Amino acid sequence: MSEYRTRRASLFVGVLMSLVTLTSVAAQPALPAQVAAIQDRWAQINYNTPKKQREAEFEALAKQAAAARDAQSGNAAALIWEGIVLSSFAGERGGLGALGLVKKARKDFEQALSIDPKALDGAAYTSLGALYYQVPGWPIGFGDDAKARELLQSGLKVDPDGIDANYFYADYLQDRGDWKGAAAALEKALAAPARPGRELADQGRRKDIQVLLAKVRPHLASR
Template sequence: MHLINRRSGMVSVALAAFACTLPAQAAPDEQLSSIQKKWAECQYQSKDEDNQIYCMENLVKMSEKALKQQPERPDLKVWLAISQSSLAGADGGMGALSLVKSAKVLLEEVIEQAPDTLAGSAYTSLGSLYYKVPGWPIGFGSDKKAEKMLKKALTINPDGIDPNYFYGDFLAEDGRKKQAIEYLQRAAKAPPRPGRELADKGRQADIAKRLKDLGV
């Protein structure tokens, strides 16, 4: 996921899904997979900015509904946080920081209550927020906290595509080119995730672009 780029001072997040309604009778795994699938469609298949914003707005609603139905599920809480962060980056504007602050609270709750949820995804997502969101006095961004969160994500899921990609991206932004390449190449070799083929394909494209930017 891309989030708010505090180094450029611009909101540039991209995550969410096409408009749809989550069936009330959907089983728990169907709820989660529906949200993940719609996120990947919007992230990697949206035709333009307006379409992507519309998708993300609906993904937030979809995620909110799922969590309201089953508030005890930390995995749905993680995905609501991702949805909110996605909308913040796509739409920008004055409401972006309130969205990412809400996402931060959700992710902190998951880390406190069920840190291993989705192979430590809360750490990955919160770490990404910390290095993309502006720092004080505008936001809560912190490179120190970002690195701590991303390293923790890697201890839980060392071979995962997302923790390796985001740590590599963080290192690249921090000017640590050699280390960045190492983690990005690890991300490129990550095992495929069943049922998340579109997300994996899109993320591999992100990895290839980042490596190209680094001269690889």
């Protein structure tokens, strides 16, 4: 069984908790203050909080994100950030108890796409695509490899040079043994421009990229 299938079988065992941070915030309209606070707190929890504390912290942040979504009715960014927080919470919780959380996250991302598919540089496409390749398929969950590829590629069309769009597409490709494609996407992610105000998120994502590159490179050398 491939590592990808093993990960699906055990549900959310790591990648979900690092689910997509936002791309090129400087090019986007200013976030509502409540949503910006969620964004900043997410990075602090995901990258600076000890693992044993993260589930409780994400659970609290999910309540805050729900309040922000209610206060910003019809705001795609608020929906995207609630979905990101729920996905991260699911990654920490793990097991079947995470499935309800990712279903709520999927609904948030789908609603955000119906409002503004280009919001936050297409982050809803990338976030939803990541869910589709990480969540188990039927009858346990809604995972779908083909749907994942379609969504991830849609995210890349909106933000072709983005650090997150390329990172998650690379992770998808390496799960399928496309080492060359994954390496190319990871190198592009490393070359992505810095995101003003997102220094902690950028630093953490670049570490994620280096970890994945270390996994991919030996397969390139063996060919």
